[in-house]
Amino acid sequence: MKKILTTPIKDEDLESLNIGDVVYLTGTLVTCRDVAHRRLIELGRELPVNLEGGAIFHAGPIVRQKENGEYEMVSIGPTTSMRMEKFEKEFIKRTGVKLIVGKGGMGPETQEGCVENKAVHAIFPGGCAVLAATQVEKIEAAEWTDLGMPETLWVNRVKEFGPLIISIDTKGKNLIEENKAVFNEKKKPILERINQQIRFIK
Amino acid sequence: MNKEIAVADLTHVMAKFTSYIGKRLPTDVTEKLGELREKEVNFLAKEVYESMRQNQDAADKLDRPSCQDTGVIQYFLTAGSNFPLLGELEEILLGATQGATKDGPLRHNAVETFVEKNTGTNTGSKIPWLDWEIVPGDDSVIIDVYMAGGGCTLPGAAKVLMPGQGYEGVAEFVFDVITSRGVNACPPLLVGVGVSTSAETAARLSKKAILRPVTSRHSNDNAALMEELLTDGLNELGLGPQGLTGNNSVMGVNIESSARHPSTIGVAVSTGCWAHRRGKIKINADMSYEIISHKGFTL
Numbered sequence: 359m360k361k362i363l364t365t366p367i368k369d370e371d372l373e374s375l376n377i378g379d380v381v382y383l384t385g386t387l388v389t390c391r392d393v394a395h396r397r398l399i400e401l402g403r404e405l406p407v408n409l410e411g412g413a414i415f416h417a418g419p420i421v422r423q424k425e426n427g428e429y430e431m432v433s434i435g436p437t438t439s440m441r442m443e444k445f446e447k448e449f450i451k452r453t454g455v456k457l458i459v460g461k462g463g464m465g466p467e468t469q470e471g472c473v474e475n476k477a478v479h480a481i482f483p484g485g486c487a488v489l490a491a492t493q494v495e496k497i498e499a500a501e502w503t504d505l506g507m508p509e510t511l512w513v514n515r516v517k518e519f520g521p522l523i524i525s526i527d528t529k530g531k532n533l534i535e536e537n538k539a540v541f542n543e544k545k546k547p548i549l550e551r552i553n554q555q556i557r558f559i560k
Numbered sequence: 561m562n563k564e565i566a567v568a569d570l571t572h573v574m575a576k577f578t579s580y581i582g583k584r585l586p587t588d589v590t591e592k593l594g595e596l597r598e599k600e601v602n603f604l605a606k607e608v609y610e611s612m613r614q615n616q617d618a619a620d621k622l623d624r625p626s627c628q629d630t631g632v633i634q635y636f637l638t639a640g641s642n643f644p645l646l647g648e649l650e651e652i653l654l655g656a657t658q659g660a661t662k663d664g665p666l667r668h669n670a671v672e673t674f675v676e677k678n679t680g681t682n683t684g685s686k687i688p689w690l691d692w693e694i695v696p697g698d699d700s701v702i703i704d705v706y707m708a709g710g711g712c713t714l715p716g717a718a719k720v721l722m723p724g725q726g727y728e729g730v731a732e733f734v735f736d737v738i739t740s741r742g743v744n745a746c747p748p749l750l751v752g753v754g755v756s757t758s759a760e761t762a763a764r765l766s767k768k769a770i771l772r773p774v775t776s777r778h779s780n781d782n783a784a785l786m787e788e789l790l791t792d793g794l795n796e797l798g799l800g801p802q803g804l805t806g807n808n809s810v811m812g813v814n815i816e817s818s819a820r821h822p823s824t825i826g827v828a829v830s831t832g833c834w835a836h837r838r839g840k841i842k843i844n845a846d847m848s849y850e851i852i853s854h855k856g857f858t859l
Contacts, residue, residue: 418667420666484746486611487627489614505678508667523804541799549732555789
C-alpha cells in the first residue's frame with residue numbers, strides 16, 4: 359500500500375520513516391531553490407509563503423501561462439539538492455518546513471537540521487519531470503516572480519506526488535552519504551586492477 | 561533557392577529539431593537504458609527505472625520536455641567549407657534557439673553573467689554556444705544539438721597531470737569525479753573523457769566524446785581497451801540510478817584524444833545524465849535533411 363504524507367505534516371508522521379522508504383505527498387508543495395534560500399538566510403527577507411508543516415521542492419519548472427492568465431505546469435523535476443546545503447539547516451529552523459524534496463543527497467548540516475526539527479529529505483527521481491507535472495493538480499500561486507521562471511516560488515497543489523525516496527530521516531541517517539562511503543571503499547581495488555592494464559607509457 | 565527563404569526554412573527546421581530532442585531521447589540512449597533496466601534487481605533502482613519509463617512515455621504523449629532542465633543550448637557543427645549557408649549558420653541557430661524556446665517550451669536558462677539577469681530567451685552573450693569544425697571541400701553540414709541540465713554539467717572537471725602519473729592518473733581522475741560528484745548527476749551516466757595536452761583541449765574533447773553513440777569505441781586499441789575497463793570498473797561501483805545503488809553506474813565511457821606535449825597529460829571529464837538529450841542532423845546543400853540520432857523522426 360502507498361504511504362501518503364499530507365500537508366500540514368506533523369512530527370509523528372515522520373518519526374517512523376527510515377532512509378530508503380518510499381512515500382507520496384498530497385497537499386501543497388512549494389518550489390524553492392538557490393536564490394529563495396539566499397534571500398531568506400543571507401538577505402534576511404521574509405518568505406512570501408508560510409511553510410510551517412509544509413513541503414518544499416528543489417526544482418525550477420517549465421510553466422506555461424494560459425490565455426485566461428492561469429499557469430499550467432508543463433515539466434517539473436528535482437534539481438541538485440546539495441546546492442542548498444549551505445542554507446538548509448537554518449532554513450528548516452526558520453520556516454518549520456517538514457519535507458524537503460530534491461535530487462541527490464544533502465550533507466551533515468541538513469542532517470542536523472532534520473534531527474533537531476524533525477524533518478526529512480527525500481529524492482524524487484531526477485529527470486522525471488513530466489511524470490511529476492502530471493501529479494500537480496493546480497498552480498495556486500506564484501511568488502517572487504522577479505526571479506524568473508526557474509527561481510520563482512511556485513505553490514503547487516499535488517496529489518500522490520512521488521515516488522519520494524527518504525534520503526535523510528529524523529534520526530539523522532543519510533542514505534546517499536552511506537552509499538558514497540561504499541562506492542569509495544570499492545574504488546581502490548578496482549582502480550588497482552585497471553591500472554595494471556593501462557601502463558601505456560613505457 | 562532564394563537565400564532569405566532558405567535561411568527561414570532552415571531556422572524553422574532547426575527550431576523544431578532543437579525542441580524535439582528535449583522531448584525524446586536518441587535511439588542509442590533509449591536502447592541502452594532498456595538494457596540496463598532489464599539487468600536491474602535492486603528494489604529502489606527498479607522503482608526509479610519504472611519512473612523513468614513512465615516519464616518518457618508521458619513526455620512523448622503530451623509532447624513536453626521530458627526533463628524540466630532543458631539546458632543552455634549548444635550546437636556542435638561539422639561544416640563543409642562549401643555549405644551554401646555557412647556564413648548564415650550562426651544567425652540561423654540563434655533564431656532556432658529562440659523558436660525552440662517558444663515551441664518546446666524550453667525553460668529560460670540563460671543568465672547573463674555579471675548582469676546576473678535571466679534573459680528569458682535562452683540567448684545571451686555567446687549563447688547558444690557554437691563549436692566549429694570545418695571540412696574542406698564538403699558542401700553539407702552535420703549539427704549536433706546538445707541540451708545538458710545543470711545537474712550533469714556540475715561534475716565537469718579538467719586537470720593537467722604530469723607524465724609520471726600516466727594513464728593510471730587519468731583513470732583515478734575519472735573515478736574521483738564520478739564517485740564524488742557523478743552520484744548527483746542523474747546516473748546511469750554517459751561519461752566523456754578527453755585525453756589531450758592542456759585543460760581546455762581535454763575539456764572540449766570530453767564533451768565531443770559524449771556526442772558519440774553510447775556503444776561506439778575509440779579507433780585506437782589502447783584507448784578502446786581503456787573505455788571498456790573504465791565502463792566495467794565504474795559499473796562495479798554500483799551507483800545505480802540516482803546513486804541509490806544498483807547493478808550499473810554508467811551507460812558507457814567514451815574517450816576522445818589528441819596528441820600531447822611530452823611534459824603534460826591534459827585530462828577532462830564531462831558527464832551526460834540518463835536523459836542524455838542530444839540530436840544529430842545532416843543538412844545537404846539543397847537544404848534537404850536527414851536525422852541521424854532519432855529513428856522515425858518527423859517534423
